[in-house]
Amino acid sequence: EPKRIALVVKALGIGFFEAAAKGAEEAAKELGDVEIIYTGPTDTTAEGQIEVINSLIAQKVDAIAVSANDTDALVPTLKKAMDRGITVISWDSGVAPEGRMMHLNPSSNPLIGNMIIKLAADNLPEGGEVAVLSATTTSTNQNTWIEEMNKVMGNYPGVTVVGTVYGDDLADKSYREAQGLMQTYPNLKAIIAPTSVGIVAAAQAVTDAGKIGQINVTGLGLPSEMAGHVKSGASKSFAIWNPIDLGYSATMIAYNLANGTAKAEAGAEIPMGRMGSVKLDDKLEGAMADPFVYDASNIDAFSSIF
Amino acid sequence: MSSLLKSREAILALAILILLALIASRFPGFVSPLNLANVFTDTSPLIILALGQMVVIVTKCIDLSVAANLALTGMIAAMMNGAGVPLPLILLTVIALGATLGAVNGLLVWKLDIPSIVVTLGTMTIYRGIIFLLTDGKWINAHEMTEGFKALPRLIFLGLPIMAWMAVAVIVLTVVLVRRTALGRAFFAVGGNAHAAVYTGISVGRTQMAAFVISGALAGFTGYLWVARYAVAYVDIAGGFELDVVAACVIGGIAIAGGAGTVAGCVMGALFLGIIKNALPVVGISPFWQMAISGAAILIAIAFNSRNQGPKGRIILKKAEHRA
């Protein structure tokens, strides 16, 4: 009887999650007795995810690893899943502690917060105005990273964040918001978009406005989607962790917890196969790895992978 | 002159001017010609779709499937581009495909006599679903599109991008259609009084079908523009946009009960929404206000339109006839 592990994502079809699913399959192959159910709602809503999770509970899967659309709204349903003996972890975008056994951050939040502002500041020796283009107002991890970023702003004198706007992870809205930023702040030097949809839209908007070289777009994105913009110069550099590794690690953790080979408690070290192991803090969260920076020098090597 | 001031379109134009003045008082840059041109360009898809929707609403129907149609044709355009099909052929295909999707709506309304709101509620989910079936939900991103494909809407011609010129062209064509062709006038006849239309030899079902085909063709065309402009195609593009389109028509004074409405009103309704959407982030009003403001604008517009309709009742007294 193979273990059935469900990888629940924010919405089907997003490149980042497709890559994570690849990682999950890789882990399944490595483990041998694992069946992956890759699923999620059609649009990024909590209600949709709840319906999906309900049907997973009904199928009595062994573990659910979820990247949540809403920190709180999934809690009651996930609690029910745990009550029925299902292992529940969150990864990428977290669930409140009551709703999961542990959470796997792609990287540590302070590191990401620092990384996104550093990427912008490195190209602004003189300092200048930067703005943030985020995903939806309710996206947990973007909000955390922006918070962490604001904490370290003191380390980058001369760089000021003039505004934060939300593109809802919709290409057209992000595009329009980026345009709005350029009009509102004529002296804007950089747009930080810590979301893979937003960064592409912002780069496109900067290109269309003819402001390549004047405004640098940076943040978190996928190499395959950003390759063109790095080459055109709209984006000098950006960062991301490897989503394949993330899906792989989440699956490994879920397997180990479901099997009883590891326990989710503060201070525990949970093995993640080839990714080593993750150490849980007292909020039962752990970080997978450092984000990795992509620029013109290495983009080609990665753009064909994810 | 006084009748000019009373007309719905003039008041809407005035409202737009006041809106612009208000924005300009906080952010003068917004009313620079360059930025206004940008706003117009941004609003172009809304204008084009609203004109198609107007034709449908005038015939007393509604088309809720336009956004899904746009998404599907846009995706097909992106996929054809990926397969190396030349751009002119892509354009022809999206328009034809959009028209076909519209014709499906029209046929169901005409031949099976199913209310248009039910038909398009159903086809809206079906058309979007087909995208998922075609792509497995995968996105087509900028780097997977050719430069030529992405460039067309952006090309600047006489100071305006082609995208904006397309909207202008559609406006002109629609004016000619509804004012100067028999089909255009038939839309108004059918929506105004279907019973009387039969007496004048106009086929109600066929006319409504024509309206759906036009709306569909415009949605198909916009599908290409949208995907090329934002350089991305996926299942959910333009999600919920059908309601913006209907709202633009409502603000523009297109009577939801059919039979009345003007191109000018419709275009201004779309511009009004477009300006609000573009201006809010610029003026520094929290984007969270945007939804409530457009809702309030719709309510004010319809309250105003109905107030403008004059006294009800038959005109029997001689002295009551012809009042201006």
Added chain:
Amino acid sequence: MQAQPASGTTPPVLSLRGISKSFPGVRALNGVQLDLFPGQVTALIGENGAGKSTIVKILTGIYQPDEGSIAIDGRPVQFPTAQAAGDAGVTAIHQETVLFDELTVAENIFIGHAPRTRLGLIDWAAMEAEARRLLTSIGANLDPKVRLRDLGIASKHLVAIARALSIDARVVIMDEPTAALSHKEIHELYELVETLKAQGKAILFISHKFDEIFRIADRWTVFRDGQFIAEGHITDVTEGQLVQMMVGRSVDQIYPKRPARIGNPVLTVSGYCHPTEFEDIGFTLHEGEILGFYGLVGAGRSEVMQALFGITKPSKGACRIGNDIRVIRSTAQAVEAGIVYVPEDRGKQGAVKGLPIFQNVTLPSLSRTSKGGFLRLSEEFRLARDYTQRLDLRAASLDQDVGLLSGGNQQKVVIAKWLATRPRVIILDEPTKGIDIGSKAAVHDFMSELAAQGLAVIMVSSEIPEVLGMSDRVIVMREGRIAAEFAGDAMTPENLVRAAVGIEEGEAA
């Protein structure tokens, strides 16, 4: 009288043979024939509901006949759409003015065949000029650019006439064209008919007014109950003979008016005004009285009645019901006060099609048949059965959909619905319009009976024999005002018509 062969030498332009047409529950036409000759006016005569308008609609492609053939110049033709009929040279002024309120006068005239520019686009300037010319030719002084919504019924009717003339036709059909027109406009129409005759067009003229039939018609055809009765030359017939053929029996039997005791005033109306519909309406109604309201179509009688019933609000005026002075603000208040209204437009305002008969009947009486707001079907059924039986309703069952009943039976359901509320005043607006002779008699009988029981009745009617036969007193309305009131010996057809069309005493009719 037999169907005679066509007059003299000229063959008919248009001829119909064996035409039948049925609607659910009604056989509107049953194997009728009709011939129209160039340069001649044929009058089509028949009672309400005889099938006259139905034949017009068949000739203009709006209805398809169930059986029978149409021939133009001896060649069989078919009119699947109104367009086809127009192309074949048949044009009509329909009885109801079916036009587009939101479009301008010029467009209403030309929709479907507007003048085009060389590019094939509609030529608005030419259209408006042409419309102006057409309107002037029929003596209508209307601005082609005005929206139709802003016109009164008479002006709308003139637009409909202009529309019919805008099609270059060989056959012109006029279905009661003068019913909505004033004196002056009627005369212009007569001149127009002469002009068309001179141009060699064949004209079908439908009218209930014998004076105008004898004035302009060359030939006549009579229908009765959907059947062809006879045809002939106008010179060979008298009015009495025509009536005899139309009705199928002698006329005065129809109105079984019983003498009733006229009692105290129940309803006094004074100074009712409305911005567009009527002005300065005042009268008193007594127990046991039948008060007739006569006028031309569109005189505003229905509007006054609807104001009394609380559908519209008068801008001025008050009424006294029994001893209370009050303004009725809603129909619910009117029903409470004991005033009920049987509307003229049965389809839209009277019957609720889609609901069963018994639910229609009990609609305003639900508070009596229900208990604590909950329906009691058995009570409803009992009430509905009582009243529908008294009106001799014909139906398969009481939970049959009202929409499937014939017009007359629908009317009975609507009357039953109101009688079941046990009112003090009942207003009947064209109570026998479009219903067959048998039902008509039943309705008249019932009206007399009600009056005899002390109910006050207002009867709005456009049929002079009905008004004269049933009423104790008659009020005549013209263009939204009360023009005259007649009682006793002054109640003559001449007086009524004079007052209705606005001819002064002494002026030649």
Added chain:
Amino acid sequence: MTTAPQATGRQIPDRLMSPTRRALKSWEMLLFVVAVGIFVANSLASPYFLDPWNLSDASFNFTEKALIAFAMAMLIIAGEIDLSVASIIALASTAMGAAMIAGAPVPVLVAVGLGTGVLCGAFNGLLVARFGLPSIVVTIGTMSLFRGLSYIALGDGAYTGYPAGFGWFGQGYVWWVFSFELVLFALFAVVFYVLLHRTNFGRAVYVIGNNATAARFSGIRVDRIRFMLFVLTGLMSGIAAVCLTSRLGSTRPSIAMGWELEAVTMVVLGGVSILGGSGSIPGVVIAALVMGLVTFGLGLLNVPGIVMSIIIGALLIGVIALPRLWRMLRK
């Protein structure tokens, strides 16, 4: 000579058609067969389907939407529509959140939720019934307005930390597998059945939907009834807001996004004519079950949500088109 037909004509039968005969010929029957078919297919397709707890969990997919659909059905039968229901949920949920932050106890929270629903419904009703504006455009406007207000209040924030007792409405069980929501669904199915099919009010709703003019000409207070229907729909949205907020344990402005169309779909699938005048509550109940069964059954097979919506869309058109096609072919 024509003579008046004699009074001794056909006799009208002395009673109405029996309810069972009527039911057997109805749309509800067709839908019921569809529902049974789906149930059987689901049981065959997945071993997990026939499990009381699973079925109980599945009921959450439709109960809240169905509560709205009941009121929406009456509104649509009366010839109106309310597209703002989902936005009313958002606003009511936001109001409850604000009350919760202010320290209100559970009963007050519920009252705030229902009260907000009623107020929103009254606002719609006022615009439609009092000012005579078309309900479809009014509610497209209030759909943006109500949710917009919720965005203004909450922005990117969320209200969390509802008191423990509050969770019962969306997560509690009355007895065994019967959740509070499921019981509420059954209860309101009965209440609305009685209201629509057994009271004067319900009769008036049908009359207005079939012919509003004739209704007014029959002494029915048309505008008042329209107003009350909007208030009722607002109230039901408020109840749905309480359940959903309780189930999610949090409030965000994007809550219940898109539900208005799902509720309308449920109503139309239930055989209610979108043009007004006909339809029934049993039909809507079965339609709710059909939609719930389809989504749950396909969910067990891990079919993506969008494929389910294609199926629902096709079902919507198909179920309406088939009888018409059938009639056309027979002619």
